Amino acid sequence: MNKQQVQNLVIECVNEIGLEDNKPELSRARSSTPLYGPNGTLDSLGLVRLITNIEEKISELLHKDIVIASEKAMSQKNSPFLNVDSLSTFIFELLNTGHHV
Amino acid sequence: MSKVIVITGTRKGLGKELCGYYLGQGHTVIGCSRGASEIMHSNYTHYELDVADEKLVVKMVKEVSRNFKHIDILINNAGIASMNHILLTPFKTVQDIFSTNYFGTFLFCREVAKVMSRKKYGRIVNFTTVATPLRLEGELVYANSKAAIENFTEIASRELAEFNITVNAVGPTPIPTDLIKNVSKDKMDALISRQAIKRFGNFDDLVNVINFFIDDKSDFITGQVLYLGGVNR
Numbered sequence: 001m002n003k004q005q006v007q008n009l010v011i012e013c014v015n016e017i018g019l020e021d022n023k024p025e026l027s028r029a030r031s032s033t034p035l036y037g038p039n040g041t042l043d044s045l046g047l048v049r050l051i052t053n054i055e056e057k058i059s060e061l062l063h064k065d066i067v068i069a070s071e072k073a074m075s076q077k078n079s080p081f082l083n084v085d086s087l088s089t090f091i092f093e094l095l096n097t098g099h100h101v
Numbered sequence: 102m103s104k105v106i107v108i109t110g111t112r113k114g115l116g117k118e119l120c121g122y123y124l125g126q127g128h129t130v131i132g133c134s135r136g137a138s139e140i141m142h143s144n145y146t147h148y149e150l151d152v153a154d155e156k157l158v159v160k161m162v163k164e165v166s167r168n169f170k171h172i173d174i175l176i177n178n179a180g181i182a183s184m185n186h187i188l189l190t191p192f193k194t195v196q197d198i199f200s201t202n203y204f205g206t207f208l209f210c211r212e213v214a215k216v217m218s219r220k221k222y223g224r225i226v227n228f229t230t231v232a233t234p235l236r237l238e239g240e241l242v243y244a245n246s247k248a249a250i251e252n253f254t255e256i257a258s259r260e261l262a263e264f265n266i267t268v269n270a271v272g273p274t275p276i277p278t279d280l281i282k283n284v285s286k287d288k289m290d291a292l293i294s295r296q297a298i299k300r301f302g303n304f305d306d307l308v309n310v311i312n313f314f315i316d317d318k319s320d321f322i323t324g325q326v327l328y329l330g331g332v333n334r
Binding site (some may be wrong): 045048049052053055056059060063065067 | 155156159160163166167215216218219263
């Protein structure tokens with residue numbers, strides 16, 4: 001899965017939450033859409049749902065078992081959960097550096 | 102209606118009996134333990150793993166999710182005990198007990214609750230012990246690890262309520278299993294004398310409480326710790 005495919009998957013999951021929660025900024029998400037933190041529209045439960053959905057889709061599509069909310073994610077200087085692009089980059093690296101669980 | 106139930110620690114003792122019971126009720130059961138299982142049933146799947154091994158627990162739960170599409174019930178039965186005076190307790194024993202009893206429960210709750218959250222339905226039952234409220238001498242570390250489970254149950258119930266997942270704990274009195282086979286009769290008698298109802302527990306006592314917690318109608322029951330035998334905090 002290349003970086004663009006990862007980003008498409010992340011956007012698909014963000015869109016789903018946007019539709020469920022009636023948040024147009026998420027249902028029309030782009031690479032720069034803020035997620036969690038400054039300017040982000042996800043609350044902590046929304047972030048939990050997003051992460052759970054992404055892990056599940058990756059498990060179904062790639063049969064790779066990742067834990068996104070890892071020590072690595074929490075200890076990064078710049079949170080991977082800031083926007084669609086930062087989260088996609090983090091997941092892409094997770095999948096391609098053997099850091100998945 | 103048939104449910105998908107994950108039970109930890111199913112190779113022997115109560116876990117094995119719980120498997121047999123729920124399979125007999127027509128449910129699908131996925132179990133795990135460090136060793137192979139003797140349970141041969143078309144609705145039973147077994148995983149060999151250490152419940153404190155994050156990588157294997159994540160792998161197992163995601164595989165179960167792919168194969169069965171959902172998980173209705175998690176019973177965190179896996180547990181180990183050790184009778185030691187504090188001054189005679191090796192640090193390795195403390196690490197092992199917390200690994201299985203607390204870390205294992207944490208990992209299974211975290212991963213299974215992710216699966217349950219998507220269906221907005223779930224029942225989680227954790228295991229504690231009367232040794233915790235009785236402050237039982239000689240079971241310091243075991244009782245400590247279960248005190249952590251009780252607090253975990255109370256806080257997780259709040260964090261997971263949003264997803265319609267209930268989290269409760271059952272605290273059995275001594276039940277004649279491998280867990281207490283090395284404890285002397287004097288010690289057991291002394292413990293049982295502190296219960297309101299002075300007898301050993303049995304499997305039916307335990308399953309009665311679990312069935313109450315996992316009942317569809319128990320959707321307003323969460324964050325509770327229920328001890329058998331009339332023991333209170």
